[in-house]
Amino acid sequence: MNTKAIQESLIEVDKDCRTFRINREAYYSQEVFEMEKALIFDKCWLYLGHRSEIPNKGDFLTRTVMGRNLIFQHSRKGELVAFYNTCTHRGAAVCWDRKGNSKVHSCRYHGWVYDTEGKLKSMNTETGYPEDINADGHLDLPRVRVEEYGGLNFVNFNDNAISLYDFLGEQVRDLLDSINAQSAEEMIILPGEHAYSINANYKFLIENSADGYHLGPVHQTYLEFLADKYSGTKESGVFAKMANFQEKGGAYAMGNGHFLLSSNVPTGRPVGYWIEEWGPDIKKEIGANRQRLTDQLGQERADYICDMQKNSVIFPNLVINDILALTIRVIEPVSPIAMKVNAWCLAPKEESDELKEIRLDNFVSFLGPSGFGSPDDGSMLNSAQKSITACPTEWTELSKGMQGVDDLRVASGMTDDETHMQGYWTQWDMLMRGAVSLEQQI
Amino acid sequence: MSQNHMITRQEAEDFLYYEAELLDDWRLLEWKELYTDDSSYEVASTDCEDPFNADPARSLFVLADKKSRIDARAVRLMKRAAHCEYPHSKTRHLYTNVRIAGTRGKETRVRANVVVYRTGNDKTTNFMGEMRYVLVREGTDIRIKSKRIALDLNSLNDAGQMTIII
Numbered sequence: 001m002n003t004k005a006i007q008e009s010l011i012e013v014d015k016d017c018r019t020f021r022i023n024r025e026a027y028y029s030q031e032v033f034e035m036e037k038a039l040i041f042d043k044c045w046l047y048l049g050h051r052s053e054i055p056n057k058g059d060f061l062t063r064t065v066m067g068r069n070l071i072f073q074h075s076r077k078g079e080l081v082a083f084y085n086t087c088t089h090r091g092a093a094v095c096w097d098r099k100g101n102s103k104v105h106s107c108r109y110h111g112w113v114y115d116t117e118g119k120l121k122s123m124n125t126e127t128g129y130p131e132d133i134n135a136d137g138h139l140d141l142p143r144v145r146v147e148e149y150g151g152l153n154f155v156n157f158n159d160n161a162i163s164l165y166d167f168l169g170e171q172v173r174d175l176l177d178s179i180n181a182q183s184a185e186e187m188i189i190l191p192g193e194h195a196y197s198i199n200a201n202y203k204f205l206i207e208n209s210a211d212g213y214h215l216g217p218v219h220q221t222y223l224e225f226l227a228d229k230y231s232g233t234k235e236s237g238v239f240a241k242m243a244n245f246q247e248k249g250g251a252y253a254m255g256n257g258h259f260l261l262s263s264n265v266p267t268g269r270p271v272g273y274w275i276e277e278w279g280p281d282i283k284k285e286i287g288a289n290r291q292r293l294t295d296q297l298g299q300e301r302a303d304y305i306c307d308m309q310k311n312s313v314i315f316p317n318l319v320i321n322d323i324l325a326l327t328i329r330v331i332e333p334v335s336p337i338a339m340k341v342n343a344w345c346l347a348p349k350e351e352s353d354e355l356k357e358i359r360l361d362n363f364v365s366f367l368g369p370s371g372f373g374s375p376d377d378g379s380m381l382n383s384a385q386k387s388i389t390a391c392p393t394e395w396t397e398l399s400k401g402m403q404g405v406d407d408l409r410v411a412s413g414m415t416d417d418e419t420h421m422q423g424y425w426t427q428w429d430m431l432m433r434g435a436v437s438l439e440q441q442i
Numbered sequence: 443m444s445q446n447h448m449i450t451r452q453e454a455e456d457f458l459y460y461e462a463e464l465l466d467d468w469r470l471l472e473w474k475e476l477y478t479d480d481s482s483y484e485v486a487s488t489d490c491e492d493p494f495n496a497d498p499a500r501s502l503f504v505l506a507d508k509k510s511r512i513d514a515r516a517v518r519l520m521k522r523a524a525h526c527e528y529p530h531s532k533t534r535h536l537y538t539n540v541r542i543a544g545t546r547g548k549e550t551r552v553r554a555n556v557v558v559y560r561t562g563n564d565k566t567t568n569f570m571g572e573m574r575y576v577l578v579r580e581g582t583d584i585r586i587k588s589k590r591i592a593l594d595l596n597s598l599n600d601a602g603q604m605t606i607i608i
């Protein structure tokens with residue numbers, strides 16, 4: 001907890017020469033990792049879960065955030081809360097289920113009972129304790145701060161942290177608004193989870209998750225798959241449009257280390273970008289949704305929501321891919337050289353079964369542990385991790401699209417630039433050096 | 443009448459062993475020919491509570507291919523540019539406990555257990571679970587109409603990703 005900020009920066013920025021370099025120790029050093037945990041993960045808002053996963057009072061799910069076993073609970077008062085899943089008596093987990101609904105959590109060890117607010121209700125005995133032993137509430141389940149934006153719930157292990165609202169900032173809130181607007185009712189998480197791992201530093205996947213530069217080389221077989229699939233159909237012409245990939249959109253640092261790749265890859269988008277393969281009924285449904293968005297938000301905003309593919313990173317470890325499917329991906333570092341990944345599919349509640357099927361099929365066609373895309377990304381990261389550790393090359397060159405602006409955390413570049421990642425790394429570096437605070441100023 | 447279509451346990455076993463052989467030998471272009479035109483190949487999510495009744499059109503699967511993507515998967519994995527399987531992993535598919543679970547019309551339902559050992563780079567991992575097939579006889583051949591796998595895993599954390607065919 002008292003890990004001191006480092007004095008020396010692990011990034012080397014030369015605004016005149018337009019270079020941005022990262023000392024490769026940042027990808028493998030145990031010492032750096034310990035500091036990241038204390039100076040970044042214990043200070044930032046971290047994704048916990050979606051409101052739609054616990055819609056009713058009493059609903060709960062257990063989830064691990066940075067190795068901490070938490071209960072994400074819809075309390076009987078109607079609040080979304082979180083507490084540590086450990087009995088204040090002698091430490092056993094009070095909830096052993098992945099999810100469920102219950103009025104209380106009863107510890108299996110000696111039978112202490114907690115309500116859905118985490119309050120200790122019974123110690124399962126009449127004797128041996130002073131009556132007012134929990135007068136100060138120290139035997140209630142320890143609460144973790146939870147805040148929500150647009151259905152996404154985050155925790156913060158620093159009670160003095162700035163609000164989630166301020167942490168996300170205007171640009172991320174706008175992005176999340178563009179996602180929630182996709183439903184006339186509400187966005188929900190569909191059943192089913194991807195849970196897998198990659199033997200690499202988590203930041204390798206952060207960079208990769210919104211990297212427009214790697215599309216051609218890494219995903220060549222995926223692009224060939226699409227070309228084959230659509231050859232002879234009207235969609236084959238769509239791939240000629242791949243040239244437009246760089247004409248619209250860009251790589252945007254969104255402040256506070258968050259970043260976005262917005263692009264125009266023509267895969268079709270269930271929200272509002274129809275392709276012929278999906279048939280006339282789906283065309284009608286997608287067209288209606290697009291019309292609703294245009295009526296409500298205007299043409300420009302509707303086009304942005306419907307047409308643009310958005311790969312975004314919410315600092316430090318949440319990825320939202322609003323592409324051919326809409327995915328929430330949490331990247332949890334488990335060591336300097338290993339990460340766990342969990343991903344879910346987000347969809348409008350009112351979507352037809354047919355379009356939902358397309359959405360889910362799109363998801364697994366490219367993403368996840370057996371998709372035609374993500375595993376190839378994973379092998380790049382594995383490969384990089386192995387190669388950099390014992391090599392005299394000290395620096396990673398992340399200079400593409402480097403702008404000479406003052407604050408790289410709000411710079412923007414072309415779709416295949418690294419400008420947006422420079423924003424992430426700049427925030428990372430400032431937090432590691434204590435050069436920026438995410439705490440409320442008193 | 444259905445007698446002609448019935449597939450015996452021994453036939454099913456021989457057939458499954460052949461599929462395993464094609465996979466271990468990375469003869470994927472032959473492997474994909476085992477599947478009928480309306481076939482599916484699916485692996486349920488590791489958090490799925492009812493993996494043999496869940497619907498990939500309603501919930502997220504690890505993998506849910508219809509025939510066109512079964513073909514595409516085979517073709518893709520044989521390419522040098524399929525980085526996650528370049529070079530190809532060494533695999534050993536053990537298909538065991540094969541039994542006939544029922545027949546209906548031309549379809550024979552088969553259940554089997556599976557363990558796959560996979561070595562990629564210097565790391566070896568296992569996939570284990572239950573497989574349920576619907577097999578059909580087409581002419582003199584047996585072919586797969588559907589194959590669904592429920593892994594006995596709570597996540598793929600030990601395996602990393604699932605880049606091979608189970």
Ligand code: FES
Nearest residue numbers: 087089090107110
């Ligand atoms: S550890 Fe929970 S009641 Fe004793």
Ligand SMILES: [Fe+2]
Nearest residue numbers: 208218373377
């Ligand atoms: Fe990728």
